[in-house]
Amino acid sequence: MSVTLAEFPLRPASNREPLLRLLLAGGPRASRRRLLESPGLPPGIELAARMAAVPRAVLVRCEAWLDQAGHHLLAWDDPRYPPLLRQCPDAPLGLFVAGDPDLLWRPALAVVGSRSASAGGRDNARDFSRAFCRAGLVVASGMAAGIDGAAHEAALDSGGTTIAVLGTGPDLPYPRHHARLMERVAAQGAVVSEHPPGTPPRAQNFPGRNRIIAGLALGTLVVEAALRSGALITARLAAEYGREVFAVPGSIHQPQARGCHRLIREGAQLVEQPLEVLEGIAGLAGRLALALEPDVAPEGASAGGTETAPPLSADHQRLWRALGHDPIPMDVLVERTGLTPASLSSMLLAMELDGRVVAEHGRYARRSTAGASAA
Template identity: 45%
Template sequence: MSAARAERAAWLRLGLIPGIGPATQRALLTAFGLPEAVFASGRAAIAATVGESAAALLLDTDNQAEIEKALDWAETPGNHLLTLADAAYPQSLLQAGDPPLILYAKGRIELLQSPSLAMVGSRNATAQGVENARAFAANLSQAGMTVVSGLALGIDAAAHRGGLEGPAGTIAFIGTGADRIYPVRNAELARRIAVEGLIVSEFALGTPPLSHNFPRRNRLIAAITRGTLVVEAALASGSLITARLAGELGREVFAIPGSIHSPLSKGCHQLIRQGAKLVESAQDILEELSWGGSAVSDRVAPAPAGAVHQAPAVEPEAERLLSLMGFDPIDIDSLCTRSNLTPEVLFAMLLTLELDGRVEKLPGNRFQQLPPSVA
């Protein structure tokens, strides 16, 4: 075994022992230095530092098969295994107070050193929220700011896609092992990020999607970035956890406002009341961060090649209906009152507008007009 492989093996041996958590790992590294020195120090010295039971786990656990699996994985082209001692380990995580012992990464490892912004939000996002996330991310990436998110459905996925539209790319921090894709619906996106961007995990290979791992993933998203943008979030959203962690770490927190009637705006509005910066464009964020990259002038980034964002022409009666709707969600009874039209006529018109991409149907027989930039 080469010296480099042996050194990595020692890090993995320390990091892959069940029952030995981050606090114990840090205590051992503080006391003895590198992992090789930990295991060379002897049972009595280890027990004096972390106790008899932890010493027994460290010295008696056989995890060689897991170690070899991880070492072989790291030697596959495009895969990377970073330890706290590696120069490529991001300094922003080291300063966060709880850095993972090991990071598993796939893709453009240099993105870990890039200036970056986190973008998070609802998994059940509206069409408007998805387009906002894509547009903000595309503009930020074009300006040289890497977009970081968590590969979830909804806002996360849209942010990653937008980030891939620009040269700064995107980083996906995931809550599973780096050899697993979750959710499966984002499999194609994950494969693209692994080539054009970067996928990062602190969890051992093969780790399934366990619920308690995702808040841990969120702390890395908050820590590695200069700030966090919340696009859409309900009051109970996990995105607010990421925003809170960002604030506690001294990072900037941004939020996009929305309709006062939309549940997915409540979380953003709460953040704004608590001091998050209200933003309407990517340029607002870049200016707040004093970022000297390429300027962004448009409120909405151009769509990818082949995408259609121009609103199709509609009949005068439909235009009148859109005017009456406004941009807040509205139920069918209120629309009947405003328009003096029957529900049957309204549903027919709304179906046509929905097919044209001008209106989005929401739960509870509610509808919302989409701006032309989204249609």
């Protein structure tokens, strides 16, 4: 089989097959990522054989899913691929996304915890998630029962945005009773999976799901967790990626609090209210924004966003003029500035973390206290 990726990164819908075969071939990520970064290179014999062995039925299912409105495939070299996740050494080569892929650029906090959560734990997940959404952050979680579901529902009910990362294909809710919740997330946020449509729940897929949650977020909050819990995997990965880890303490008699207590002993920040989490990510948020790419954040902006920045670049000035004090959707900003959604998302992320811009329900506006310094 002769395979070429030279047509990419444009990847018209009529020619997705080489990319799908590469993403679904399995095997070492490094060799496949090298092909994405240098599409003129031919695959080795072993990789070409794995690409040829991808079942036709799987390709047809993927194509049919991607042909539906609101469905996307973000490969490693796609400019829309989330930059914070790209920094992780084991980031997936591709993401199937149902909903708004631009949300993956927005600053997010992961809220995770026990599937068999207590009533108090679910209340805490809701309270923290609502507060994060009011602060303009996206809530990321894993669509599981218990804490995850409560976090997603609270974000949606409060008018905020949320990202659900699945261990199944992007078309299969797990647990099944979250089918309606998954529909709401896709309509108001984004459903994300590295697995192709039709992939059933398999135990080995969920640790990988947890690494994506940790990689997308500035920090991970564990609300409740037993000593053997997937939430602890997410927290450990977040720490390995250099992100902040927070844990809500509980009763010493509550088994679902023991995982949180272990995290606190190991260095996680003990938090009792959402403001403590927001303060905990402030410095990291600024540093990560500046690290995304040299021209994403205005040069000279401090990690906390408190210093006066020098004049903005031409593109930043164009974006600033397009913004007003009334929230504006992304498509209007694209029309006003002539810039791509990916470029706008990166600039808006930096300006939001720097305190210049506020995001509300997918719309952007100047933050009233930032006008003087940004001008």
